[in-house]
Structures are given as structure tokens and as C-alpha cells.
Amino acid sequence: MTGYSKLLMSAAVCLAGAGAEAKTLVYCSEGSPEGFDPAPYTAGTTFDASSRPIYNRLVEFEKGTTNVVPGLAESWEVSEDGLQYTFRLRPGVTFHTTDWFTPTREMTADDVIFSFERQRDAANPWNQYTAGISYEYFNSMDMGSLIESIEKVDDLTVRFNLTRPEAPFLANLAMDFASIMSKEYADQLEAEGRMSDLNQQPVGTGPFQLVAYQQDAVIRYSSNPTYWNGQQPIDDLVFAITTDPAVRLQKLQAGECHIMPYPAPADIEAIRADESLTLMEQPGLNVAYLAYNTQVPPFDNPQVRRALNMAMNKQAIIDAVFQGTGETAKNPIPPTMWSYSEETQDDAYDPEAARQMLEEAGVTDLSMKVWAMPVQRPYMPNARRTAELIQEDFAAIGVDVEIVSYEWGEYLERSSAEDRDGAVILGWTGDNGDPDNFLGVLLSCAGVGEANRAQWCNEEFSDLINQAKATADQEERAELYRQAQAIFKEEAPWATIAHSTVFMPMSNRVQGYIMSPLGSHHFEGVDIAE
Amino acid sequence: MIRFILGKLLYLVPTFIGVTIVAFGFVRVLPGDPVLLMAGERGITPERYQQLMQQLGYDQPVWRQYLEFLGRLFQGDLGESLVTKSPVLSEFLTLFPATVELALCAILLATLIGIPAGVLAAVKRGSWFDQVSMGTALIGYSMPIFWWGLLLIILFSGVLGWTPVSGRISLLFFFPEVTGFMLIDSLLSGQDGAFGSAVAHLILPTIVLATIPLAVIARQTRSAMLEVLGEDYVRTARAKGLPWRRVVGIHALRNAMIPVVTTIGLQIGVLMAGAILTETIFSWPGIGKWMVDSIFRRDYPAVQGGLLMVAAIVMAVNLIVDLLYGLINPRIRHV
Numbered sequence: 001m002t003g004y005s006k007l008l009m010s011a012a013v014c015l016a017g018a019g020a021e022a023k024t025l026v027y028c029s030e031g032s033p034e035g036f037d038p039a040p041y042t043a044g045t046t047f048d049a050s051s052r053p054i055y056n057r058l059v060e061f062e063k064g065t066t067n068v069v070p071g072l073a074e075s076w077e078v079s080e081d082g083l084q085y086t087f088r089l090r091p092g093v094t095f096h097t098t099d100w101f102t103p104t105r106e107m108t109a110d111d112v113i114f115s116f117e118r119q120r121d122a123a124n125p126w127n128q129y130t131a132g133i134s135y136e137y138f139n140s141m142d143m144g145s146l147i148e149s150i151e152k153v154d155d156l157t158v159r160f161n162l163t164r165p166e167a168p169f170l171a172n173l174a175m176d177f178a179s180i181m182s183k184e185y186a187d188q189l190e191a192e193g194r195m196s197d198l199n200q201q202p203v204g205t206g207p208f209q210l211v212a213y214q215q216d217a218v219i220r221y222s223s224n225p226t227y228w229n230g231q232q233p234i235d236d237l238v239f240a241i242t243t244d245p246a247v248r249l250q251k252l253q254a255g256e257c258h259i260m261p262y263p264a265p266a267d268i269e270a271i272r273a274d275e276s277l278t279l280m281e282q283p284g285l286n287v288a289y290l291a292y293n294t295q296v297p298p299f300d301n302p303q304v305r306r307a308l309n310m311a312m313n314k315q316a317i318i319d320a321v322f323q324g325t326g327e328t329a330k331n332p333i334p335p336t337m338w339s340y341s342e343e344t345q346d347d348a349y350d351p352e353a354a355r356q357m358l359e360e361a362g363v364t365d366l367s368m369k370v371w372a373m374p375v376q377r378p379y380m381p382n383a384r385r386t387a388e389l390i391q392e393d394f395a396a397i398g399v400d401v402e403i404v405s406y407e408w409g410e411y412l413e414r415s416s417a418e419d420r421d422g423a424v425i426l427g428w429t430g431d432n433g434d435p436d437n438f439l440g441v442l443l444s445c446a447g448v449g450e451a452n453r454a455q456w457c458n459e460e461f462s463d464l465i466n467q468a469k470a471t472a473d474q475e476e477r478a479e480l481y482r483q484a485q486a487i488f489k490e491e492a493p494w495a496t497i498a499h500s501t502v503f504m505p506m507s508n509r510v511q512g513y514i515m516s517p518l519g520s521h522h523f524e525g526v527d528i529a530e
Numbered sequence: 531m532i533r534f535i536l537g538k539l540l541y542l543v544p545t546f547i548g549v550t551i552v553a554f555g556f557v558r559v560l561p562g563d564p565v566l567l568m569a570g571e572r573g574i575t576p577e578r579y580q581q582l583m584q585q586l587g588y589d590q591p592v593w594r595q596y597l598e599f600l601g602r603l604f605q606g607d608l609g610e611s612l613v614t615k616s617p618v619l620s621e622f623l624t625l626f627p628a629t630v631e632l633a634l635c636a637i638l639l640a641t642l643i644g645i646p647a648g649v650l651a652a653v654k655r656g657s658w659f660d661q662v663s664m665g666t667a668l669i670g671y672s673m674p675i676f677w678w679g680l681l682l683i684i685l686f687s688g689v690l691g692w693t694p695v696s697g698r699i700s701l702l703f704f705f706p707e708v709t710g711f712m713l714i715d716s717l718l719s720g721q722d723g724a725f726g727s728a729v730a731h732l733i734l735p736t737i738v739l740a741t742i743p744l745a746v747i748a749r750q751t752r753s754a755m756l757e758v759l760g761e762d763y764v765r766t767a768r769a770k771g772l773p774w775r776r777v778v779g780i781h782a783l784r785n786a787m788i789p790v791v792t793t794i795g796l797q798i799g800v801l802m803a804g805a806i807l808t809e810t811i812f813s814w815p816g817i818g819k820w821m822v823d824s825i826f827r828r829d830y831p832a833v834q835g836g837l838l839m840v841a842a843i844v845m846a847v848n849l850i851v852d853l854l855y856g857l858i859n860p861r862i863r864h865v
Binding site (some may be wrong): 022026031032034035038042131132133134136139140171196199200212214215216217218219220240242243246247250251254255256303406407408409410412413415416426427428441447449450451 | 560561562563564567568569570571572573575578582585586587611612613614615616621624625680682683684685687688691694695696697698702706707810811812813815816819820823
């Protein structure tokens with residue numbers, strides 16, 4: 001039965017009011033996917049529609065946590081020196097049978113090798129299957145230089161040889177870009193001369209398979225009848241693309257959808273008050289910060305940075321900008337992340353002491369720029385308002401602040417420059433739940449001129465980060481990261497502002513939904529009551 | 531008449547070339563570029579940045595990029611979206627029927643209400659109807675579309691539950707696209723209730739998109755009517771004892787229609803602009819929403835292709851209006 005006819009039939013059954021009604025879960029998603037091949041993209045909206053329902057990875061993040069658990073690999077072994085990862089694949093896994101593909105074999109090591117080689121090897125025919133494609137996540141996680149080779153040991157065993165020991169490697173393999181695709185399907189597309197369809201007509205092993213995508217309107221999935229991890233409680237999954245948060249909420253309240261992401265902060269109270277809705281919430285795996293340029297005087301002096309941090313009334317920002325949907329941050333990593341240092345003492349809000357510290361540092365008549373992002377991000381609802389509050393706080397200790405802003409792309413570029421003038425409001429949402437994804441990317445010496453907006457290179461800190469990255473034992477790593485957080489607090493390259501709360505409003509009928517700390521949206525195992 | 535048409539067509543050539551320059555230049559004048567936006571908070575090394583810009587062909591001088599763009603354009607190729615990697619033309623054509631459907635319904639609503647309201651207001655000049663309808667028109671004209679749309683959703687969908695909130699048809703219905711026009715496709719599908727659902731989904735967006743053109747048409751009709759009603763021949767017709775209804779309906783209205791038809795034609799441009807906001811509020815999968823997304827992503831081929839197509843359509847509509855105008859009023863042909 002084709003996807004169309006299957007859905008037509010379920011719709012007909014619904015309308016006829018017959019006994020065996022198809023169970024459909026409708027998710028009001030916030031935007032259109034860029035494509036259905038997750039590897040070339042970096043946006044969560046795209047992953048929610050592609051890698052998460054359609055594909056699996058060798059390892060997966062356990063539901064509701066950032067722990068790495070078996071996925072398409074049943075088990076794995078890491079060699080003593082940390083250079084070899086050998087994965088034992090799950091037998092009997094089949095790819096989707098769709099209108100555009102019927103598999104003739106089960107998943108093997110060939111599929112795994114194909115999924116990585118196309119991103120790794122520029123000479124692979126699939127590397128540029130449409131012109132101008134690039135694999136930014138694979139690249140930015142440094143997988144190209146990390147993986148030396150991938151070998152097929154047998155049909156169900158595959159080995160990754162690394163160039164250096166790297167503890168976050170497993171977590172990287174649970175990320176969306178590492179989704180496992182069918183080599184058999186790719187070969188078929190190549191033979192038929194329609195390689196670019198890989199991005200429009202996906203074939204995976206995941207809990208749902210794509211039925212149809214009506215551009216910018218609706219994505220329809222049906223549950224995968226041969227899913228290795230069991231049959232789904234719902235028959236159909238539908239994404240109704242609704243960009244405006246107020247309209248999403250209206251749709252949810254009107255019963256046109258059952259669950260939605262990213263409500264507007266101003267609507268939270270109304271959602272709580274609505275008895276037909278459930279509001280799930282969770283601290284987001286994110287941080288919003290103000291990064292000083294530690295290479296430009298007087299901000300090269302930690303005492304000046306700490307004085308400014310003490311002048312900032314973070315609670316006022318949480319109240320006014322986050323409208324209570326967040327908490328003040330004392331560490332650069334969020335509290336839900338392992339290795340978060342509870343011992344850190346946050347700088348007290350004390351303008352008087354701050355003024356004194358500035359004087360001691362010999363800084364008078366300081367004027368500075370504060371950069372406010374022009375866009376709303378999950379970690380920062382309104383950077384302009386935040387900058388204005390910071391301006392008032394700093395004015396109270398005699399520091400004159402000028403607020404500047406640029407178009408988003410330009411903002412990102414200019415804020416990376418080592419000679420940048422001023423402190424930048426920015427933030428980060430974790431990719432894989434590994435502390436290195438925050439501390440290494442955002443604060444190590446290697447990130448200066450790129451993601452390290454404080455342009456902060458502290459040898460001692462960077463050594464700890466590198467050491468942790470090469471250490472396999474998680475408890476040992478956690479200790480190293482805690483030491484690194486202590487140095488961070490002492491040196492204060494940032495003012496850590498907030499960790500925002502993520503909300504997920506849904507109908508009371510939705511059952512079994514689990515929020516992901518990584519901010520992704522999964523519908524495997526979710527049910528809807530009659 | 532043929533010379534008139536040819537003259538009009540010739541006039542379009544420089545306009546079209548101008549439009550290609552504007553469409554090509556517009557998105558490049560905006561700060562930021564697609565690679566920086568894709569890299570996001572993580573940033574990108576200068577080497578990798580160069581590599582990607584080169585891969586996309588954006589390291590070339592702008593004039594060369596423009597000539598390549600023109601060259602492809604003449605072969606009917608608008609390029610591929612940087613984001614979805616699909617041909618821009620096919621994306622545009624997929625989404626365009628949704629915009630046309632909405633725009634046609636809106637202009638129809640605006641005309642059907644706007645003209646009678648304008649005529650009545652002119653005939654009963656100074657009456658309470660005149661004052662209320664023209665006051666409402668002024669409010670409608672100044673209404674911020676986004677706010678107006680949300681207000682209607684909250685009232686009619688939220689509180690009263692009379693209309694669906696957004697989308698083109700209930701998700702229960704699913705049938706292959708034939709024409710892209712939901713009203714037609716829903717009839718063709720033969721599914722019970724599909725057409726009704728499509729109509730219900732059209733109501734609010736049509737009202738929102740029609741609001742400004744409706745106000746403009748009503749006001750234009752009123753002033754054109756007032757002018758014509760003051761003419762000598764109208765007085766003569768009345769003096770000859772023709773019924774008032776016939777004087778207004780036949781003699782006055784026909785002449786008053788000339789500027790009104792032009793106004794309706796010009797509203798096509800306004801509709802395209804209004805469609806951007808209306809489609810965003812009502813999750814209407816048309817080209818307005820698509821253009822906004824493309825601009826935010828600095829998807830150069832999509833933005834320039836989309837702008838060009840919209841401009842070409844507005845030009846074509848204006849040409850048709852000009853020609854119609856020539857038909858209605860023979861004096862125009864010789865100007």
C-alpha cells in the first residue's frame with residue numbers, strides 16, 4: 001500500500017467514524033525543514049523533522065538525558081589507547097519501505113561506512129550530491145581530522161580508527177549529522193541519476209517514515225511497521241508548520257494540534273491557567289553570557305571584569321527579560337550538565353564593592369560598548385532589553401555604556417574578531433550534552449577568533465580542557481572540568497547571565513512525551529488518548 | 531490598438547532589466563551572508579569561510595555573478611536554493627497557487643463590498659452611512675495587518691470557535707495536489723467536507739488581506755462617483771426624467787469605473803506586500819512566507835528569483851490593466 005493510499009484510507013476511516021480510527025498526533029512545529037538529509041544542516045527545526053523521526057544513529061541519547069545508550073549499535077568496545085572504537089551492529093534492522101524505495105537487505109556495516117564516508121571524503125561521489133553542499137556539523141566537530149579510517153570487520157561489525165583519543169567521540173556519534181542512511185537506497189538513486197532526491201525523499205531506520213511534505217505547510221509521517229525498537233502507539237504523525245508562537249497556541253487551544261514548542265514567554269501564565277493543557281518545563285541546556293574582550297585594556301585585567309560582573313543585577317534581568325522563565329547563571333555550563341560545579345560562588349550583586357574594585361584597579365571614567373544581538377534565541381528572549389538593564393547597572397558604578405547592534409550575520413562575524421571593541425551578549429545551546437561542547441568550544445585557546453568571543457586564552461584552563469578531552473573515565477573528566485570552572489570564575493572572561501527554561505505546552509491527551517535536555521523534539525513512544 | 535500594445539510591451543523591456551538589477555542587488559546589499567548565518571554562534575575560520583564562498587561562487591566579482599545570473603535567467607533557470615537545494619523556480623511554482631488563491635479571494639471580496647459601499651456613500655453623501663463607511667475605510671486602511679489578523683484569530687477561532695485558526699485545509703484531508711488551488715483540488719478529491727474545510731480556512735486570511743484594498747477601492751469609488759454625479763450629462767439624464775437608479779447604475783457608474791479599475795489593478799502590488807504578513811500569521815504556505823524565510827537566511831538565489839517572479843507578475847497585471855483601460859476609454863490609446 002502506498003503512503004498516499006494509506007493516509008487516504010486512514011482519513012476516510014476517520015471521516016466515516018468507523019471503529020478502527022487511525023491515531024494521529026499533530027505537532028505544531030515552528031518552521032519548515034531545510035531538507036530531510038540532516039548532515040548538511042545545523043538547525044534544530046530541520047533535525048526535528050528529519051534525523052529524529054526518520055533516522056537512527058549508532059548510539060543515541062537516552063530519552064530525557066544526555067547519556068549515550070545503544071542505538072543501531074548493540075554494543076561497542078573502546079581500545080585501551082582510546083584510538084579504536086568497535087561497534088557491534090544490531091541484527092535484523094530494516095530500512096523503510098516507501099513509495100520511492102523497497103529495501104532488499106537488512107542494515108549492515110556498509111550503510112554505516114557510507115553515512116560517514118560521504119561527509120569525510122571529498123572524492124566520494126556523494127560528498128557533493130547537490131552543488132554547494134557542505135557538512136558543517138561534521139566539520140565543526142572536527143570529525144574529519146579525528147577519524148583516520150572506518151573499516152568493515154564483518155557485516156555487523158564496524159571499526160572507527162581515530163588519530164587521537166577523544167572522549168566526546170561517542171556523544172558526537174549520537175548527534176544528528178551521524179544519522180545512518182541506506183547505502184542500497186543511495187546506490188539506487190545514483191543509478192537512476194536522481195541523487196538530489198536523498199534530501200527530499202528520505203529512507204531511514206527510525207520510528208516514523210515520511211509520507212509527504214507539502215512545502216511550508218504540512219509534513220506527514222506514518223509509523224514504521226518494522227521498527228526495531230517496537231511498534232509506535234500512534235499511526236500517523238503530522239507536523240503542522242506554524243511560525244507564529246501566538247498562532248501556535250491558538251491552534252493548540254482550538255484542538256488543531258496536540259503539542260507545540262517555543263511558546264512566547266508572555267503566554268506562559270495563560271497556558272498554566274488553561275485546564276485542558278499541560279505545560280512541561282525543563283532547564284534548557286544553554287547559557288546566555290556577556291563576553292568581555294580580554295585582549296583589550298582595561299578588560300585584560302580580571303579585576304575589572306569581576307568588578308563589572310558584581311555591578312550586574314542578574315535577577316533583575318531574569319525578572320524583566322526572561323519574565324521568570326530562567327535562572328541566573330554562575331557557571332558557563334548549565335546545571336543539568338554533568339560536571340557542573342555546585343561549589344562555585346557567584347559574584348554577589350554589590351555595586352558599592354564593584355565601584356571600589358574598579359578604583360583599586362585604577363580605572364576611572366570607563367566607557368564601553370555593549371553589543372546586543374538583533375535576534376531572539378532560545379537562551380535570550382530580548383538582548384536589547386538586557387543591554388539596557390546592563391547599561392543602567394553599569395551607570396550606577398560610573399561606567400558609561402553605549403549599546404550597539406548589527407545585523408545577525410554581521411554580528412556573529414564581527415564579534416569573533418580579536419580586536420573587537422566592547423562586550424558581547426551572546427549564548428550557546430549544547431549540541432551533545434558533553435561539557436567539552438561548552439568549555440572547549442567557547443573558552444579554550446583554540447576558539448579565539450571564532451566561538452571564543454571573550455578572546456580568552458588561559459593556558460591552565462585550556463590544558464585542563466585538553467586533558468579532559470583525552471581522558472576516558474567520566475568521573476576523572478568531571479573533576480577536571482570542575483577545576484576549569486573554578487579558574488573561569490576567578491578569571492571572569494564572561495559575565496554568565498542566565499540559563500533559560502524551555503517550555504512544552506501540550507494537550508492533556510498527550511501521553512508519554514519526554515522533554516530532551518538537548519532541546520530536540522522526539523515522538524517515539526508518544527501516545528494520544530482517545 | 532496594436533501599436534498601443536507594442537508600445538506598452540517595449541516599455542517593459544528596460545523596466546524588466548532594471549528589476550533584474552534590483553532583485554540581484556537587493557539581497558547582496560543586506561549585511562551578512564548565507565555562510566555566516568549558517569555557521570551561527572559557533573563562528574567559522576577564515577579559511578573555511580573562503581572555501582564555502584568559493585564553493586557557492588560568491589568569491590567572484592559581483593558583475594560576473596550578475597552576468598551569470600542573467601545568462602541562466604534567459605534559459606529559464608533561476609538557480610537552486612542555497613538552503614533546500616531545490617530549483618527556485620519549482621519552489622516558487624509550488625507555492626504560488628496558494629498566494630494567488632488567497633489574493634484572488636481577497637480582491638474579489640474587496641471589489642464586491644468596496645464598489646457598492648463607495649457608490650452608496652457617494653449617492654448618500656453626508657449621510658450616516660457615508661460617514662460610518664468612510665470612517666471604517668480609514669480605520670481599515672491604517673490597520674496593522676499583523677495585529678488585525680491575530681485579533682480575528684483570537685475572536686473568531688479562539689473565543690467563538692467559528693473558524694479554523696490557520697492552514698489551508700483540515701489535516702484530516704489529504705489528497706494529491708493537482709492544480710495547487712485548494713478550492714479546486716478539494717472538489718476534485720471527491721472527499722466529503724473537503725471543500726467546506728478549504729472555504730472555512732480561507733475566510734479569515736481573505737478578510738485580513740482584503741482589508742486595505744477594500745478601504746482603498748471604497749474611497750476611490752466614492753470620490754470617482756461624486757465627480758461623475760456632478761457632471762452635466764448626469765443632470766441632463768435626470769432632467770429627462772430617467773429613474774435615479776438608472777442614472778447612477780448605468781450612466782454614472784460606468785464612467786466612474788475607469789479610475790476604479792486602475793486602482794484595483796494597482797492593488798495587486800499591495801496584495802503581494804500584504805500577503806507576506808497575512809501568510810505568516812495564518813501559516814499560509816505561499817510565496818510571501820517563503821520570501822521572508824529566504825531573506826532571513828540570505829538565500830540569494832531564492833530571494834532574487836522570487837523578487838523577479840513577483841515583479842514580472844505585477845508588471846504583467848499592470849500591463850493587462852493598461853490594456854483594459856485602453857479598451858474602456860479609447861482616448862487613452864492615443865496618449
